Every structure is written in C-alpha cells, then in structure tokens.
Amino acid sequence: MKAFKTLDEKVFGYKVSEEALSLSRRFGYASYIVERYLRLLGMEETEELLKVNERPMPKSYRCNDFLIACDEVEKRLKEKEFLVSKIPFLPHGYEVVFSPYSLGATHEYMMGYYYIQDPGSMLVAYLLDPRKYTTIVDMAAAPGGKATQILQLTEDSSRLIAVEYKRKRIKALRSNLQRMGFSNYLILRHDARKLKIKEADKILLDSPSSGEGIIRKDPGRKARYTRDDLKKIHTIQYELLNKAFDLVKKGGEVLYAACSTAIEEGEYVIHKVLERRKDVEVLHVTSPIGDKAFVEYNGVEFNVEVSKCIRLWPHKHWTEGFFICKMRRI
Amino acid sequence: MQDEENLALLPKHDLKRVEDFAKALGIPLSSFLSNPVFLSRNGRKDVFDLPLFPKFVVKKYLYSLGFYVGYIKDKVFYPSLILSKRLSRLCFLGICNRVDDFGEKVFLYNRRVFEEHIAEFRKGISIVVNERGEPLGWGVGKAIYVKNKEIKVVDPLKDLGWYLRRGG
Numbered sequence: 116m117k118a119f120k121t122l123d124e125k126v127f128g129y130k131v132s133e134e135a136l137s138l139s140r141r142f143g144y145a146s147y148i149v150e151r152y153l154r155l156l157g158m159e160e161t162e163e164l165l166k167v168n169e170r171p172m173p174k175s176y177r178c179n180d181f182l183i184a185c186d187e188v189e190k191r192l193k194e195k196e197f198l199v200s201k202i203p204f205l206p207h208g209y210e211v212v213f214s215p216y217s218l219g220a221t222h223e224y225m226m227g228y229y230y231i232q233d234p235g236s237m238l239v240a241y242l243l244d245p246r247k248y249t250t251i252v253d254m255a256a257a258p259g260g261k262a263t264q265i266l267q268l269t270e271d272s273s274r275l276i277a278v279e280y281k282r283k284r285i286k287a288l289r290s291n292l293q294r295m296g297f298s299n300y301l302i303l304r305h306d307a308r309k310l311k312i313k314e315a316d317k318i319l320l321d322s323p324s325s326g327e328g329i330i331r332k333d334p335g336r337k338a339r340y341t342r343d344d345l346k347k348i349h350t351i352q353y354e355l356l357n358k359a360f361d362l363v364k365k366g367g368e369v370l371y372a373a374c375s376t377a378i379e380e381g382e383y384v385i386h387k388v389l390e391r392r393k394d395v396e397v398l399h400v401t402s403p404i405g406d407k408a409f410v411e412y413n414g415v416e417f418n419v420e421v422s423k424c425i426r427l428w429p430h431k432h433w434t435e436g437f438f439i440c441k442m443r444r445i
Numbered sequence: 446m447q448d449e450e451n452l453a454l455l456p457k458h459d460l461k462r463v464e465d466f467a468k469a470l471g472i473p474l475s476s477f478l479s480n481p482v483f484l485s486r487n488g489r490k491d492v493f494d495l496p497l498f499p500k501f502v503v504k505k506y507l508y509s510l511g512f513y514v515g516y517i518k519d520k521v522f523y524p525s526l527i528l529s530k531r532l533s534r535l536c537f538l539g540i541c542n543r544v545d546d547f548g549e550k551v552f553l554y555n556r557r558v559f560e561e562h563i564a565e566f567r568k569g570i571s572i573v574v575n576e577r578g579e580p581l582g583w584g585v586g587k588a589i590y591v592k593n594k595e596i597k598v599v600d601p602l603k604d605l606g607w608y609l610r611r612g613g
Contacts, residue, residue, distance in 0.1 A: 222550075225605035289508065292509075302509040303508060
C-alpha cells in the first residue's frame with residue numbers, strides 16, 4: 116500500500132503549467148485536466164482535442180434486432196424524415212444526421228426497436244463478446260444500454276445479473292430491459308463491491324467515472340470534479356475491478372471500461388490491479404478502432420500488460436473518450 | 446436501505462387474481478405463466494414468471510427478475526406492458542383491438558380511440574395493436590351512447606407512451 120501511495124503522488128500530484136492554465140481558461144476546463152492532456156498528447160493534439168470537445172456529439176442509436184430487422188427501423192425513421200446513416204464498424208449502430216424531433220419520442224422507440232446509445236458505449240458490449248447460455252454480471256448496469264445489448268447479442272439467452280445501487284437509476288434500467296423485450300435477467304439493487312455471487316462466466320464493469328470522455332454531451336464535466344474527487348472515483352474503480360475478479364470464475368473474463376480520457380481512471384486502475392493480483396492477465400482485444408493505452412505517465416512505468424488495453428479519443432475516432440481493457444482470471 | 450422482500454412463490458389467492466384476468470381476456474393462464482413468483486414492494490406485489498430458476502439463488506437485494514407479468518395491488522391484478530407484447534401474438538384468438546395510424550397516435554398519448562379509427566373491435570379488456578399488429582398496450586373496448594347512438598371506443602389502460610411519460 117505504501118508503494119501505491121508514492122505512485123498516487125506521482126500520478127495525481129503534478130504541477131500545472133502556464134500553457135495549461137491558459138488553455139483551461141480559454142476552453143473552460145479544470146486546469147489539471149488540460150495539464151494531463153498536454154503531458155500525454157503535446158500542445159498541438161491537446162488543442163485539437165479541446166476544439167473537438169466543443170462540438171456537440173451527434174445522436175446515434177442501436178437497433179434492436181431481437182424485435183425487428185435493422186433495415187425496417189431505418190426505413191421507418193426515414194419515413195418520419197429522420198436522416199440516418201450506418202456506423203460502419205458497429206453491426207447495429209446508426210448515426211442520426213438529422214432529426215425533425217426527439218429520437219426518444221417515436222413510436223418505434225416506445226416499442227423498444229432501438230436504444231439511444233453512443234458509439235463507444237456500443238463498442239464496449241461487442242468487445243465483451245457475450246455468449247449464449249452463460250452467466251454475465253453487469254456491475255454498474257443502469258440505465259441499461261449495455262445490459263440490453265448483452266441480451267440482444269445473446270438473443271435473451273444469457274443469464275444476466277444487472278447490478279445497480281441507485282434507486283432512481285434502477286427504475287430506468289428495469290424500464291429499458293422491459294421496453295426492449297428481454298426477460299432473462301435479474302436486477303439486484305446493491306453495492307457491487309459487496310456482491311457475493313460466484314462463478315460468473317463474464318463480467319462487465321462499465322465503471323462509474325468522471326465522465327471526462329463525454330464532455331461533448333455534457334460540457335459541465337469540464338470542471339465538475341477536483342483532483343480529490345478524481346482520487347475518490349479512482350479508488351471506487353479500483354475496488355470494483357478487484358471485486359470483479361472475485362466474482363468471475365477461473366478462466367472467466369472481465370471487461371473494464373470507463374468513459375473517461377483520464378489516465379487515473381484507465382491505465383492506472385489496471386496497473387494497480389495487476390500489481391496486487393497474480394491471477395489476472397490482460398487480453399488483446401480485436402477492436403475496429405482505438406489507440407493503444409499508455410505505458411508510462413509522469414515517470415511512472417505501468418505494467419507492460421496495460422499496453423494491450425485500448426483508448427478511444429473524440430478527436431481521433433469521433434466517439435466519446437473511452438478506456439477499455441479486457442482481462443481474464445487465470 | 447432495503448424495502449424489497451425475498452422472492453417467494455405466488456400464493457394461491459393471488460394466483461386466482463391473475464387467473465381471473467386471463468379468463469377475462471379469454472386465454473388460459475398457462476399461455477403466459479408457468480412458475481409465478483413475487484416480490485413485495487411499496488404495498489404491492491410484483492409478479493414474475495421464472496420458467497427456469499436462476500443458477501444462483503440470490504436471496505437478497507432482488508429488484509426484478511425474469512418475465513415481469515404485472516402487479517397485484519388492493520386485490521386487483523394489473524398486467525405489464527411487456528405481457529401485452531408477449532400476448533399480442535395471440536391476437537388471432539380475438540383478444541385484441543386493432544386501431545389505425547391515427548388511433549395509434551391517440552392511444553399512445555393515453556387518450557380514447559373512437560370507432561372510425563378502430564379496425565377490429567373487442568369488448569372488455571384487450572391488447573391494443575396497430576395496423577401492423579404491433580402491440581401498443583392494454584385497453585378496454587366498450588360501447589358508449591352519444592345522442593342515443595351507440596359508439597364503439599377503446600380506452601387506454603396502460604400504453605407504451607407510459608415509458609416516456611414516467612421519464613424513461
């Protein structure tokens with residue numbers, strides 16, 4: 116634990132430069148975030164990222180081919196004068212180029228024919244690669260984007276255990292699972308860190324995060340959290356990921372994701388878990404998009420296995436910012 | 446923190462209420478229920494069907510599981526929207542009211558559908574479907590009298606628009 120304390124100081128305790136202060140004032144960010152970008156990406160790319168984050172994220176949806184053919188959804192939305200285009204790297208993903216009214220107010224939405232979901236979030240569930248007739252735990256399931264996608268990809272045949280602690284969010288989770296026509300699930304209202312289930316085949320941990328990756332959707336995220344807040348979030352993520360490996364069976368897989376570009380919520384969480392546990396290996400993911408994760412930051416060299424994890428960047432991949440890492444318990 | 450109770454098999458007197466609903470609809474109970482269980486919450490019983498029991502018997506913290514059939518409150522069974530979806534495939538048994546495009550819009554705004562927009566009519570509780578046969582929710586078909594003239598109408602009980610009105 117002492118070693119982690121020294122690492123924490125290096126990862127969280129960096130000084131903010133004049134350049135970062137200037138950029139953070141210009142774009143309205145907490146300065147420590149911009150300083151981190153500068154250290155990771157350099158000046159030119161940081162500016163590019165900050166500029167892209169100023170553009171609102173286009174709406175996108177995942178068609179629910181458990182209930183209806185994707186072509187049919189596309190056709191019906193076009194009849195209603197929505198302009199949609201297929202996202203090439205996502206089998207069920209469509210971008211909405213123009214919408215005459217809210218995408219969440221169509222009859223097709225009410226019938227559960229699609230789910231409004233961002234591309235990076237969709238990609239996470241594909242990378243989990245859920246299989247039929249297996250037991251899958253979604254440790255932070257609300258509002259149900261990935262939970263419904265898991266059941267869609269397995270044709271409602273996997274046994275999904277969806278865990279959510281917050282009462283308000285759990286209603287949306289249940290509502291979405293029902294709206295989209297699924298029934299092979301079990302929702303637990305509980306703190307996932309205290310779960311006592313054993314022998315899950317796969318675990319999805321789309322971790323609670325600072326949401327730095329969705330600034331395009333929610334600009335308030337630019338300065339919502341202090342460094343101390345980020346430390347607390349990091350600790351929760353670390354605890355949840357450790358717990359995930361207690362829940363999964365030997366040979367089972369854990370997919371960790373965080374919709375954040377913060378190294379503290381990505382590489383550093385994985386590094387700590389790899390240092391603490393000897394029963395974890397990182398797997399290569401075959402993703403159609405994504406950059407390799409970082410292996411060094413502020414003089415801290417991460418476990419070399421971390422390089423197998425991937426990152427999505429708003430300015431490179433036109434998705435939300437995401438960190439994704441697939442691991443196996445050995 | 447917990448207001449949920451442990452999962453339990455649905456007792457006979459409650460099963461009778463669900464059976465009465467199935468009778469009113471005109472279908473056997475077995476067409477949608479095989480292993481009824483319930484969770485008590487906020488003074489009502491949420492009824493689920495669990496054809497296969499989960500591999501892990503989780504006894505605590507359950508919020509929802511399996512196929513949500515509906516809930517029982519004050520001795521009355523209220524069917525779920527997902528049940529209307531599942532049973533809409535039995536429309537050929539005459540358990541549905543079919544409405545046209547305009548009727549669909551009106552119904553999904555939780556409003557009464559009048560005769561000129563009803564393509565197939567059934568009196569009493571029914572599943573309401575659109576022209577494509579897609580389920581829109583639960584309704585009641587009835588005859589009302591306006592100036593001594595009988596008019597058929599479908600009143601919504603619970604429609605899919607509810608998902609939006611309750612805030613997602």
